Amino acid sequence: MGESAFSAASAATLSLCAAFGVFCATANTISANTLAEPQVFASENGLLNLLIIAQPGKVDGLTTPGFAPTGWFYTVCPRPRTGDSCPAGAGSSHSYGGFRLALQPGDELKIRLINNLPLLPPASLEWIHDDPLLALNPTNLHTHGLIVPAAANTTPPPDIPVYGDFILTALFNYNGGNPKDDPAQYDPGAYAQLHAHTDVVYNRLSAMDYDIRLPKTHPAGAFWMHPHVHGIAQNQIAMGMAGIVSVGKVASYLCYDAGCADPVPESSVRHLILKDMQVLAGDIPQYQQDPEFCSGSRAWNGVCSGNPENYSGGNWFFTVNGQQYPTIPVSKAQGEVWRFTNASASASYRLQLIDNATGRPIAFQLIAIDGVAVGFPEGADAGQTEGALRDRFTVASCGKWNGVYALQPICASEIVMMPSSRVEAAVAYRDPSGNLVSPPQGASATLRTAGLDTGPGGDPWPAVNLAAVNFVSGPAPASAQPVHVGAQAANAILSQGSLINPLGARPQPAAAGACKPLPSGHHRRVYFANPNVPGASDGPGTDPWGNAIFGLGFEEIDQSGHSVPGSFVDVTQFDPAQVICLPLGPGQTPVLETWELVNLATELHNFHIHQTKFSHVSPAVAMSGPPTFVTYATGVLEDSVPLPFAKPGPGSQPVLDPEATSCLVSDYKSGKCAATSVWVQIPFTQLGTFVFHCHILEHEDGGMMHVIRVVPSSS
Amino acid sequence: MRLATLRLAADRLRRGVLAAGAFVMVVAAAAFLAHLPPDRGAATGNERAAPSVADVQAAYDRAALSADGLHDGDIRIVGVDCRPGTGMRFSCQVGFVKSEFDPARVFLDTALVERTPKGWTLARGLCRRLI
Numbered sequence: 079m080g081e082s083a084f085s086a087a088s089a090a091t092l093s094l095c096a097a098f099g100v101f102c103a104t105a106n107t108i109s110a111n112t113l114a115e116p117q118v119f120a121s122e123n124g125l126l127n128l129l130i131i132a133q134p135g136k137v138d139g140l141t142t143p144g145f146a147p148t149g150w151f152y153t154v155c156p157r158p159r160t161g162d163s164c165p166a167g168a169g170s171s172h173s174y175g176g177f178r179l180a181l182q183p184g185d186e187l188k189i190r191l192i193n194n195l196p197l198l199p200p201a202s203l204e205w206i207h208d209d210p211l212l213a214l215n216p217t218n219l220h221t222h223g224l225i226v227p228a229a230a231n232t233t234p235p236p237d238i239p240v241y242g243d244f245i246l247t248a249l250f251n252y253n254g255g256n257p258k259d260d261p262a263q264y265d266p267g268a269y270a271q272l273h274a275h276t277d278v279v280y281n282r283l284s285a286m287d288y289d290i291r292l293p294k295t296h297p298a299g300a301f302w303m304h305p306h307v308h309g310i311a312q313n314q315i316a317m318g319m320a321g322i323v324s325v326g327k328v329a330s331y332l333c334y335d336a337g338c339a340d341p342v343p344e345s346s347v348r349h350l351i352l353k354d355m356q357v358l359a360g361d362i363p364q365y366q367q368d369p370e371f372c373s374g375s376r377a378w379n380g381v382c383s384g385n386p387e388n389y390s391g392g393n394w395f396f397t398v399n400g401q402q403y404p405t406i407p408v409s410k411a412q413g414e415v416w417r418f419t420n421a422s423a424s425a426s427y428r429l430q431l432i433d434n435a436t437g438r439p440i441a442f443q444l445i446a447i448d449g450v451a452v453g454f455p456e457g458a459d460a461g462q463t464e465g466a467l468r469d470r471f472t473v474a475s476c477g478k479w480n481g482v483y484a485l486q487p488i489c490a491s492e493i494v495m496m497p498s499s500r501v502e503a504a505v506a507y508r509d510p511s512g513n514l515v516s517p518p519q520g521a522s523a524t525l526r527t528a529g530l531d532t533g534p535g536g537d538p539w540p541a542v543n544l545a546a547v548n549f550v551s552g553p554a555p556a557s558a559q560p561v562h563v564g565a566q567a568a569n570a571i572l573s574q575g576s577l578i579n580p581l582g583a584r585p586q587p588a589a590a591g592a593c594k595p596l597p598s599g600h601h602r603r604v605y606f607a608n609p610n611v612p613g614a615s616d617g618p619g620t621d622p623w624g625n626a627i628f629g630l631g632f633e634e635i636d637q638s639g640h641s642v643p644g645s646f647v648d649v650t651q652f653d654p655a656q657v658i659c660l661p662l663g664p665g666q667t668p669v670l671e672t673w674e675l676v677n678l679a680t681e682l683h684n685f686h687i688h689q690t691k692f693s694h695v696s697p698a699v700a701m702s703g704p705p706t707f708v709t710y711a712t713g714v715l716e717d718s719v720p721l722p723f724a725k726p727g728p729g730s731q732p733v734l735d736p737e738a739t740s741c742l743v744s745d746y747k748s749g750k751c752a753a754t755s756v757w758v759q760i761p762f763t764q765l766g767t768f769v770f771h772c773h774i775l776e777h778e779d780g781g782m783m784h785v786i787r788v789v790p791s792s793s
Numbered sequence: 794m795r796l797a798t799l800r801l802a803a804d805r806l807r808r809g810v811l812a813a814g815a816f817v818m819v820v821a822a823a824a825f826l827a828h829l830p831p832d833r834g835a836a837t838g839n840e841r842a843a844p845s846v847a848d849v850q851a852a853y854d855r856a857a858l859s860a861d862g863l864h865d866g867d868i869r870i871v872g873v874d875c876r877p878g879t880g881m882r883f884s885c886q887v888g889f890v891k892s893e894f895d896p897a898r899v900f901l902d903t904a905l906v907e908r909t910p911k912g913w914t915l916a917r918g919l920c921r922r923l924i
């Protein structure tokens with residue numbers, strides 16, 4: 079959506095504020111709706127031990143009259159000595175907006191998770207046909223982005239199971255409200271998706287435990303946590319279930335000066351958790367997002383109104399830390415560090431900070447992506463920087479700067495955030511050329527998403543104002559310079575000798591034929607598309623109930639670029655029984671693989687893999703030989719990346735059938751469909767069984783996910 | 794992108810029938826089973842004693858032999874936690890290990906087991922497919 083739409087939305091704001099009685103922040107107003115930090119739970123002496131209860135609660139940060147729906151979110155408190163409830167009061171968090179776990183590298187995170195969620199209306203679940211147990215609202219936790227073991231349970235009943243960051247398990251509410259709601263009354267074996275490949279946890283406490291240990295070399299930055307039960311993740315996150323995790327101290331990678339005599343203090347860091355919720359007329363939450371909820375309707379501050387055809391009287395709220403259109407006072411002369419997390423289930427954001435006086439964007443200085451500080455050596459070639467940043471940022475000038483920077487400052491006028499991504503940015507008043515200057519009296523800006531269309535077969539995520547920003551006026555700070563991202567804190571952490579080493583890996587006899595390393599020089603190609611299945615009721619890529627379905631296909635490619643015979647698997651929906659298995663290297667060392675990600679759909683997908691960080695490489699480097707940790711370390715390290723959509727040509731499935739939203743692999747191979755591969759190098763350092771998937775959760779729940787297992791090597 | 798289910802759900806919500814129909818599927822899926830009493834611990838006498846690990850293993854082994862490959866062949870049960878249901882039925886959290894995996898990994902499933910004149914039988918769970 080262009081500037082005209084924004085202007086229209088802005089112009090409409092005042093009248094709408096008046097008409098609806100909505101509180102509207104204006105420039106220089108420090109209001110009662112000032113953005114609050116999420117409640118913090120910090121580790122002490124290397125341990126954070128929490129009770130986290132998933133349960134219903136009021137979404138009370140909306141300012142639109144008549145809307146305070148019941149969502150689902152977490153009550154969090156330090157684990158009590160006895161009992162499994164959190165005391166009322168300041169020590170507990172019970173907020174739709176979320177919370178923050180403040181961890182340090184080397185910490186142990188222990189969580190007792192309790193499922194107190196209500197039953198779900200089955201008709202609201204897209205994937206109820208695949209798995210009727212979803213109506214019982216099972217849940218679990220995933221610590222997104224943390225490089226930790228994906229340890230399965232080792233504790234037998236009647237004791238409560240204990241997991242690492244393991245998502246192939248589902249915790250049921252024992253007191254589901256109806257004696258028929260006992261999962262044992264179902265036949266899990268009747269449903270292929272549950273055929274003894276994911277745990278079913280059902281005990282009197284409705285509880286399971288997590289014990290997650292961070293390596294001492296874990297990168298410092300922004301991470302988050304959310305439920306990850308296949309088929310219902312989108313619903314639970316859409317209802318509010320997410321919190322954030324920070325690791326380490328910002329001073330370990332960010333300073334105001336080159337020598338780091340003046341590190342950035344923790345008090346300069348702000349956390350912004352972006353969530354959205356669609357609420358129907360009558361204050362009834364919709365359990366997931368329809369991207370066209372507001373099509374043709376108005377958007378204003380933190381909300382757009384439901385389109386009259388399908389959602390009359392409804393509203394789609396976009397909140398920051400659970401607050402609808404809060405005010406953010408930037409009161410430090412040197413600016414602030416903002417850590418954004420897209421904690422929406424499926425929505426994408428295109429963030430801009432618009433100067434209210436000029437209507438032009440104020441540049442953000444990029445500090446970290448997906449929890450790892452980012453920077454390029456001065457003089458890094460444009461291909462290297464733009465290749466990695468192209469689909470996530472609109473690079474802009476950082477203005478004039480002096481002095482020596484170990485890593486060249488990078489600024490952006492726009493930040494694209496697909497679901498699950500985190501971006502850390504320095505925010506200060508800048509002139510249109512990007513120079514840090516003294517803010518004029520009354521300087522203010524609007525943080526907004528400019529809207530993102532994810533492609534011809536994709537979703538039109540709307541443009542909405544998210545927050546009002548006020549800059550303190552005064553003389554420019556003496557050090558009106560970009561902040562310094564520390565060279566040692568960035569990519570180097572995960573590169574070469576300092577790469578995180580596998581924990582607890584001991585030689586293990588190789589299971590017969592199961593886990594083989596990828597041959598040297600080979601790479602894995604992964605196809606992202608909508609599979610075609612028998613009984614599709616609404617054209618290609620749909621299931622018998624008319625839902626769009628999603629899947630992945632695979633192929634091993636040799637050093638000459640040829641497909642390894644027998645390695646091709648066409649695009650299919652998620653099946654937990656299908657596993658890519660690989661052993662660690664000899665001596666239990668990390669393994670680096672090259673993957674080629676090929677999106678055959680006519681919409682963006684968003685690749686995410688658990689327990690590691692990958693790095694972009696160019697196709698030429700990727701095909702020049704086996705991957706090395708040297709090339710790995712020169713890239714931006716990410717755990718999610720947008721995959722550009724395909725361009726179908728004559729004779730391809732989408733051209734032959736306008737209903738189709740993806741090409742076939744055969745279209746791609748025969749040259750009828752052009753796709754831009756994204757090449758990544760992925761280090762495998764953590765043991766366990768985990769997944770990679772599209773993090774648009776409608777797509778993940780719809781089948782765009784696969785299991786991967788990393789086992790110890792035999793020597 | 795198509796959202797057939799979602800739009801259908803929204804339609805129903807607008808018409809105000811969702812509340813009545815919300816749990817039809819849950820109930821239907823359980824309807825072929827006896828209704829469990831809400832009581833979680835009403836055992837009286839020895840015949841109502843909960844099954845042991847060995848009992849559930851025996852029930853599983855019997856079913857595995859007769860189920861035409863509908864069970865994984867190598868489940869060794871290492872822990873159970875059962876509550877009484879209707880009649881001689883018990884609903885159990887079952888922990889088991891599988892030979893091709895690290896023996897420390899304990900898989901979890903729920904199972905419905907029933908005491909019969911022939912011994913403990915497996916009615917649901919542990920991969921027994923009824924359809």
Ligand SMILES: [Cu+2]
Nearest residue numbers: 683772774777
């Ligand atoms: Cu996707």
